[in-house]
Amino acid sequence: MALTQADILRALELVKLPASGQSLSASGRVADILIDGGKVIFAIGIDATEAAAMEPVRKAAESAVSGLPGVNQVLVGLTADKAPSSAAAQARQQAQRPTPGAGPGGPTPKAAGVPGVKQIIAVASGKGGVGKSTTTANLAVALSVLGLKVGVLDADIYGPSVPKIFGITGKPRLVSGRTLAPMEAYGLKIMSIGFLIDEETPMIWRGPMVISAITQMLREVAWGELDVLVVDMPPGTGDAQLTMAQQTPLAGAVIVSTPQDLALLDARRGVAMFKKVEVPILGIVENMSYFICPECGTRSDIFAHGGARHEAERLGVPFLGEVPLAMPIRETSDSGRPIVASDPDSAHAKAYLAIARQVMASMAGGAAKAAPRIVIE
Numbered sequence: 001m002a003l004t005q006a007d008i009l010r011a012l013e014l015v016k017l018p019a020s021g022q023s024l025s026a027s028g029r030v031a032d033i034l035i036d037g038g039k040v041i042f043a044i045g046i047d048a049t050e051a052a053a054m055e056p057v058r059k060a061a062e063s064a065v066s067g068l069p070g071v072n073q074v075l076v077g078l079t080a081d082k083a084p085s086s087a088a089a090q091a092r093q094q095a096q097r098p099t100p101g102a103g104p105g106g107p108t109p110k111a112a113g114v115p116g117v118k119q120i121i122a123v124a125s126g127k128g129g130v131g132k133s134t135t136t137a138n139l140a141v142a143l144s145v146l147g148l149k150v151g152v153l154d155a156d157i158y159g160p161s162v163p164k165i166f167g168i169t170g171k172p173r174l175v176s177g178r179t180l181a182p183m184e185a186y187g188l189k190i191m192s193i194g195f196l197i198d199e200e201t202p203m204i205w206r207g208p209m210v211i212s213a214i215t216q217m218l219r220e221v222a223w224g225e226l227d228v229l230v231v232d233m234p235p236g237t238g239d240a241q242l243t244m245a246q247q248t249p250l251a252g253a254v255i256v257s258t259p260q261d262l263a264l265l266d267a268r269r270g271v272a273m274f275k276k277v278e279v280p281i282l283g284i285v286e287n288m289s290y291f292i293c294p295e296c297g298t299r300s301d302i303f304a305h306g307g308a309r310h311e312a313e314r315l316g317v318p319f320l321g322e323v324p325l326a327m328p329i330r331e332t333s334d335s336g337r338p339i340v341a342s343d344p345d346s347a348h349a350k351a352y353l354a355i356a357r358q359v360m361a362s363m364a365g366g367a368a369k370a371a372p373r374i375v376i377e
């Protein structure tokens, strides 16, 4: 007999919520049950502040449903559509804000959220394809060249490309229990959501898995001691991105944009999203800013370069620097050798190093505190 949603809900009657003792099925929190042959996927709705407390419930739900006849794979995600209460957000903010004047190389800031990791920063973009992952990778290598211990967490559920940019093949190995060893490249510790989510998992099922996957990548990876963990966020400003920004103990966010008007509108939305969850903006990077002809050396400002600098000024957030549209950046990024690692003396690598210095300065200064209120038009 084919499995039905009623079978799933019956199995979930055995799973109790820790606070109330109510059964998970009766709580009304189970949503989006999808049954595909022997594969079952569903979400458990939570308040964003409950993520850690509800993780055992998620695991119990997974094992209860795994026990049903005919089930051969179960994926359960926690989803939060409510922002954490403002008191909780404030407490989180205070705990994470770097001590004034303390960069990642300086005195240890208070609770960074993940043991051993001093600061976690996000690299985000309001839309896809603007070069966010290329920027993440080169910024991470540049921070390491500047003397920091750096990790990269690829949280781009829609197109995890960090393994490719760093030329990583294979999967991380288990070190103990559920703890995974990060992969390593160019002296960085690297973990990607691509290692955890099956490539064939349809996009609509990825959203519900976001919180569990992020929690797992933050807490169940042996990161060791890091000065900074750079998170490559999924592009855009939808629910998945907002949930992720809430669930990751971020010290700040870098927004990548191209100079086009449309991309800048998206960048503005990105800035607004982080403000909403009270994550400081470290600044905006203008990628594919201008083009230098490799034949004649002539510079062309294809999209009226300088738009992002102007936008940053308008929004009252730091402008971190510009990166040209350049063949060597694309070639090295697409062949697993980020340019800052493979050609550190090139002008392009220097552009990323200058941005990394700005990011360090922004982190040390507690980011854009005096930014004006942002209204999305």
Ligand SMILES: Nc1ncnc2c1ncn2[C@@H]1O[C@H](COP(=O)(O)OP(=O)(O)OP(=O)(O)O)[C@@H](O)[C@H]1O
Residues within 6 Å of the ligand: 125, 127, 128, 129, 130, 131, 132, 133, 134, 135, 156, 159, 161, 235, 287, 288, 323, 324, 325, 326, 327, 329, 330, 331, 333, 334
């Ligand atoms: N400054 C640059 N010059 C030339 N090519 C670039 C530059 N930045 C990124 N690229 C290229 O553009 C493509 C998209 O870049 P990337 O994957 O970093 O973007 P993304 O914003 O992370 O995309 P997605 O939204 O798909 O995750 C890649 O082929 C990359 O090599």
